[in-house]
Amino acid sequence: MQDLSENIQQVHNEKLGRHLVAGLPIEPGETLLEERPLLVTPHWECGQLKCAQCLQESYVMCRKCQVYPLCMDCSQHDDFECEFFASGAGKSICKDLLVKNYGICGLLRLLLLLEDPTTRPDCQVLMEWPVNLEDYRDGEGMWQEHEEQVVRPLMESGIMELLPSQQLTSDVLHAHCIRIDSHAFEVTARDGDTLKGVFVCGASLPHHCVPNTVVALDEEFNMKLYAAVPLQPGDIIYNSYTNPLMGTSQRQHQLRLSRRLDCTCSRCQDPTEMGTHMSSMKCRECAEGYAVCEMDANGRMGDWRCLNCKSILPAASVHELLAEVGGALVDARGDLQVYESLLTQYRQLFHPNHFLLLDIKQNIATILRAAALMNSVEQPCKKLLARRAELCSDLLPVCRAVVPGLSKLYAIGLFEYLISLVELIELQFAESDLDKKGYVGQLRIASQAAKEAMELLRFEPENSAEGFLSERIAMELERIESDLMKYGR
Known part of the structure; x- marks a missing residue:
């Protein structure tokens, strides 16, 4: 059913029970566990x-x-x-x-x-x-x-x-x-x-909101778990059972429901969420400040306090606002104009990286991509293509921060940005909005994004969704490099 790397040891303690730790130094990409589903x-x-x-x-x-x-x-x-x-x-x-x-x-x-x-x-x-x-x-x-x-x-x-x-x-x-x-x-x-897919070993690893492993699943439902970052002897092997683009309170709520777990990992203990401010609110008392959630000694969330002027934003008002926006997202029902209106309305109240604003941006980008795939517009609109590229670009720094190392989340974000950028610049170049020099400069940006995404996905099984995605990126890169050869002289 499962095959553990010889560099991994099984240990036990009262807090985590039976779990895995690194026995030797481990490099990113090294396979730690292979398992067939029960x-x-x-x-x-x-x-x-x-x-x-x-x-x-x-x-x-x-x-x-x-x-x-x-x-x-x-x-x-x-x-x-x-x-x-x-x-x-x-x-x-x-x-x-x-x-x-x-x-x-x-x-x-x-x-x-x-x-x-x-x-x-x-x-x-x-x-x-x-x-x-x-x-x-x-x-x-x-x-x-x-x-x-x-x-x-x-x-x-x-x-x-x-x-x-x-x-x-x-x-x-x-x-x-x-x-x-x-x-x-x-x-x-x-x-x-x-x-x-029920995986007895892979799904029983301790949780951390910033995992040090990557779960790869092929089309036969086999799991490969590999290191996302360098591991040292004694390092606990962690997995994550939440959406990394959720805020702290939402991740913790999900973990309590699904695993009856109160997470106290480093990300949950950091009110700035690793500097991303994914749960931070715009201060209502000063123009420049952002309020972050205060934690007590037991990791319980309290009121929000501005990092600039130290004013307090009561937790009750924050949760009421979160519920309001959550309800509005449900009611939006895939309407592009409604999502854009929500983004305009609520960006005055949240940090630009707040998880709810990111959710709205993802919805807008998805709608714009679907419209392009379905050829719903006979002549692609440069304004909409530019909007999609902008939204994809906005998401990249957050994806990079919350899942470091070999990050599939970041690789997929790079792919979405790549496709958006290439569609836009090809149209701009065709309509003379970009000269040859400007087009080549943008192609080089696209080429770098493609190469970085492929590098992040190089340890994925070939017969997996990410393996097929890597092939798609390679094809896109070949097309980009061809244009660079043609116009970059």
Whole structure:
């Protein structure tokens, strides 16, 4: 299931439990862990049947067991799963089990992995992961989702009586659901749908909002974990389970919901968020100041205080404003003009790098890119292309700061900037808004961005989304270099 680098050691302490540390100096890009997923499954709420073998959409059932879906290209699936329902006690289960309740698919597969003597040992570490169910009976949504979409339908199916050795109860099933969610990374099927891949080792690494590793997933759902920065002997191997472009309060909220974790990492303890000011507010008392959130000795967030004039911005008013903007973003529903209006309205209240402003900018850039891809405008508008390039450029310094080292986030940001810039300057050059010297100068900027992005992605598997992206960047770079040869003499 997994293969650890010989330069990595497994250790244990009371705070982190069992975890990994560097045993020798490690260079960026060095592989630390390779792991196959214990299982890959659609999200709980998925209602569309997926092939049990390749996980693409399916509308027919396995002829042998008549329970699991198979697509037209796949003739069989896991032997134990199939045989369980095709013979013996499994015959008593309704053949429409997954048709009526497809949300149970992931948990059902885990139960059958536990039932199969050949795969049961693979589940041991996952089963040892402690779950305090009382932490989840809090009305936040996860418990209710599991109960309605998975636990209750599975208990009513009658399968519980067919697995007596597992002593299954409602609480046991809830604990299994939590273990699946807590050890899942989002993976992408061949048809583009997102799925959950359960990685027992890779998803159990300690969290840090500035990870020192990179997770790479290929199209076969295999994981490679490699070093993002140089590691010294004794350094803890960290992963991140949050969106790095979230502010501190939002990352911490997500971690409390998904992993019941109060993060006290260096980024969470830094009110300026590594100098990015992604959670900083514009001071309401002075023209130049920005207010940052004060932390108490236990890392709890308090009021916001201006770094310039020391005036206080109450936490209640900040949270009210954040909720207001969050609601406005939901209501925007992909409307470009609404997003631009929100950006104009709220940039007076937040630091330019505030995560909500970044969110708005990302939405605008995405809409502009989609319009270009769909050829929704017959003649590309230089003003819109320039706007997209500007927005992409604004995001780059923040991406570079919050994910240092070999950063896929920064590489993808560079790619978006590269494409935006090249589209713009080619049009400007064609319409004589740029002379040859100016065009060559911009091409050199684009060439540097392409080379930097490829350098950051060089350790990604070739058969991964980032590997394919690297190929796309290489093609773009070849085209840029051709123009440089033509016009740069």
